[in-house]
Amino acid sequence: MSHEVLDNIIAMAEDLRARADEAESLGRLPDDMAKGIRHAGTMRMLARKEYGGFEAHPRDFAQVVMKTGSIYGSAGWVSGIVGVHPWQLAFADPKVQEEVLGSDSDTWQASPYMPGGVAVPVEGGYVLSGRWQFSSGTDHCDWIFLGAMVGDKNGIPIMPPQSLHVIMPRADYSIIEDSWDVVGLRGTGSKDIVVTEQFIPDYRVMDGGKVIDGTAAEEYGVTETLYKMPWSTMFPLGITSATIGIAEGVLAAGVAYQRERVGATGTAIKDDPYTLHALGEAAAEIDASRQQVLTNVDRMWDRIEAGETITFEQRAEGRRNQTRAAWRAVRAADEIFDRSGGNALRMDNPLQRFWRDAHAGLHHAIHVSSIPYHSSALSSLGADPQGTLRIMI
Template sequence: MSQAVLDNVRDLLPGLRERAEETERLRVVPEANIKELEEAGHFKLLQPRRFDGYESDPIDFYTSVRLISSACGSTGWVSSVVGVHPWQVALFADEAQQAVWGEDTNVRLSSSYSPTGKATVVEGGYQLSGKWSFSSGCDHCSWVLLGGLVFDGEGNVVDFKTFMLPRSDYTIVDVWHMVGLAGTGSNDIIVDDVFVPEAFTLSMGQTGQCKGPGQEQNTSDLYKLPFHSIFTNTITTPIIGLAMGAYDEHVEMQQKRTRAAYLGEKASLDPFAAVRIAKASSEIDAAWALLVANIREEQDYVAKGEKIPLKTRLKVRRDQVLGSQRAIDAIDALFEASGGRALANGTYLQRAWRDAHAGRVHAANDPERALQMYGALEFGHKIDPGMY
């Protein structure tokens, strides 16, 4: 079934690319894009089969995101961060899964995981309040996943959880006016003293151990992979897709371009231009190849019933942040070598340049922290719990 979804997505790419400028003007992915991706099956790739999902290989999901991003960066970003949420919902207690998908298996969720909210322990659950930023695609979703610190009655932090709330329990504030990923509608979420039942929460300590109550119902190996391996690569994959789209447009432009400063020489005959695209393509291929290889390595451990070594998980993060950087470096090199026409409104290249650099500032792409963890482990130092 995954192959059928990928074939469907490929058919959508010309239309997504044609609407890319509209997406930026609207500051939100057009409803037509979301509807087409829904009908293509994209949002169900990581959804449990018992809720009409496909329980696909995560590489199939990333491939779909990569394709979408090669046509429209904002749509690709939203397809990634919204499309990955069914994977986490599958880890919640069955009561929460039924609340989300029991009546409509096409329900979507947005998120904001930074623990900027505060939850207090009360009988049966938590009282949650706060403001969260950067909830991409939230206008197309009827539930939200929010990160929050949990405090006991004495004011001590006792947990860090993800809280799942229906649309009636939060407010969206339109604040998204950005130069990159402008069409993602990554607006603020406000929650004012809402009760969240225990079943609608998930401890990040538990997910850090590759566990969740939903594994009782959803027994696939898909849901035994590390949270941060799956989620951080949803941030890198759109950037790789942007690089692939930029590469294709650059090659096409250079085949048609003549360089006035060099007596009308065809740009494609410039040997330095050939070297640039060779280097850029290698960086893009390396970013993708390492992403795939690392997820495959984790899958092999899960299939054998073995615990994934910490070094492997840190390697995933190492190559994830460097994969983002490799893709951005490729886009930079292509953009710089494309000539003045690449600056024109409507070109994919200038939009990819802006979108990729916007994606670079996401917390998942903080290279120093990810690389420091890997290096510290190699030196034999203790690694504190974090994004791995």
């Protein structure tokens, strides 16, 4: 089925390109574009077979997201972020799995995981309030994962902090319609979410720390390799794959644009050794980024298949590699764009949109390099990073 999903996305390519301007204007994916992606099967790739999912190898998921991003960046971004949520849902309470996917295996789930709210414990669950930014694809989602901190009776986060991942139906939160006006990834509709004193039953709440360190999946008793994969490999995978796919879009659009172009000096680009060198080097860097992300996934998968327990050092190494791959790809995209002349800036040139989207993708928190680099280096020296050095690892 994974190859069929990829074929479905490729078959949609012309329509995705043709509708990109409409999505940019709307500030979200058009309804029929989202419907096409839904029918392609991307969002079911990581879902349980029990609920119509494919339980695909995450490498296959990453390649579908990359291809989608290389065609239209915002479509790839939404596919990568929304598409990874069924993976986490697979080791949530069975009752909430049934609520979300029991009647419709194509039900989309949004996020974000940033701790934008405070959950106050009450009998049978929590009362949640807060505001969250960057809920990509949220207009097309009927459920959401939201990050929150446990609070005291006054709504003040307790110390030391305790993070939660809360799962909520669309009726229990509000989307702020005018909250997504940005320079890149305009079509993702990554709007703000507001929750006001909403009761959340216990079975719809996951311990955030246990999700990230793998304890949640272990306690759920999963046996499939897919659901034993680290959160710090899987959640960033959709985001980084989309960003690399967008960089591949920069490359493809740049090559197409340069094919018949004559530079400012009157020299055809085909005869300009400096530009050709830059294009060749950038293409190699983008491909290296792609291969590093895919190899990263394969390495984790193979360790789990072999019965190994993934260590914090290995998780930090994976995040280091994933983050570096994104930065390498976008920096290579800059080399392409910077040598494309003034007409690359025109809004009717798709090259500028890919370039804007690539940089927007690099601004996601998962691509901040400081903690993964620091933690990976420290771990390699035999230390055990603590506190903030374990965030999202």
